[in-house]
Amino acid sequence: MNWESLLQVVRSKVAEAHAAENRLDSRRLFHGRGNCYPGFERVCVDSYHPAILVTLFEEYEAEDELARQLWALLQPFGYTGLAVQRRYRPRAPIVWECGEPVEAPVARRGQLQFPLTFDRQNVGFFLDIEPGRFWLEQQVREKAGQLDNLKLLNLFSFTCAFSVVARAAGELEILNIDLNKGVLKRGQANHQFNQLPMKGVRFVARDALRDFKRYDRSGPFQLAVVDPPTRQRGAFEVETNYAKLLEKLPACLADEADLLLVLNSPAHSEAYFREMVAAASSGYSVVERLPQNPDFPDSDPDGALKMLHVRFNRNG
Secondary structure (H helix, E strand, C coil), X not given: CCCHHHHHHHHHHHHHHHHCCCCCCCEEEEEHHHCXXXXXXXXXXXXXXXXXXXXXXXXXCCHHHHHHHHHHHHHHHCCXXXXXXXXXXXXXXXXXXXXCCCXXXXXXXXXXXXXXXXXXXXXXXXXXXXXXHHHHHHHHHHHHCCCCCCEEEEECCCCCHHHHHHHHHCCCEEEEEECCHHHHHHHHHHHHHCCCCCCCEEEEXXXXXXXXXXXXXXXXXXXXXXXXXXXXXXXXXXXXXXXXXXXXXXXXXXXXXXXXXEECCCCCCHHHHHHHHHXXXXXXXXXXXXXXXXXXXXXXXXXXXXXXXXXXXXXX
């Protein structure tokens, strides 16, 4: 297998990153899943300096040669270990194949750091949604100085990266909702790891849809992030549950609110998403679709991650 075209992309990306102000920030160095690189559609390479994570979604010939060539390319940039995750194998094992294991890998975002778990399928930080984190950061900075008692509702919060970014950006109350108590504990640890004030930041294990009445009175929220899984067996299905949640959501929003709504489903188009939002409430209006993270090129915009800035106005 000739890996040279993949290596060229990585070489360009790492040189670009090395010259940037935040040169240690975590980013994707190669994104095959957007179908922009024929033959490499099932390969991704991520930088969590000083660790490199190569993810293989199907078996390739000469995988060890890819690891070796990447290591020769990247080691001069200060990386100390390269790991390979084989998603095509049961439990998606991660094996350190070059250099030394990085004992405590982190995702870096400017001054913020997010501890990762390289022993699980999802390491704990999603790189593709960075435009959404940047959007939220700007919203908090703008609103925290204008509104008293600013509140953020963070649904399907996972390890609470949105919450960390928001709390670092300004003074506000945050309610993180996720069904998984384990990821909420990691979310709390992420705040503590970054030495952020915990006052007003809550972590509540609830079903975002079915338990709505158990957290809706915590508002009104001027900001909300809704980033559900496409499919969570027995808990959430985009096609049947997303619209229902959006119909309920105005009950806990302020009369004017800004929302980040996310759809991570290649099977559903942007038009489908916009129509679902419009049908859920007359108070919703789509301001814009946020730009894709440039590290995640996709041959089909409808197949890529869809992030909508939606404004809510109770009076229409």
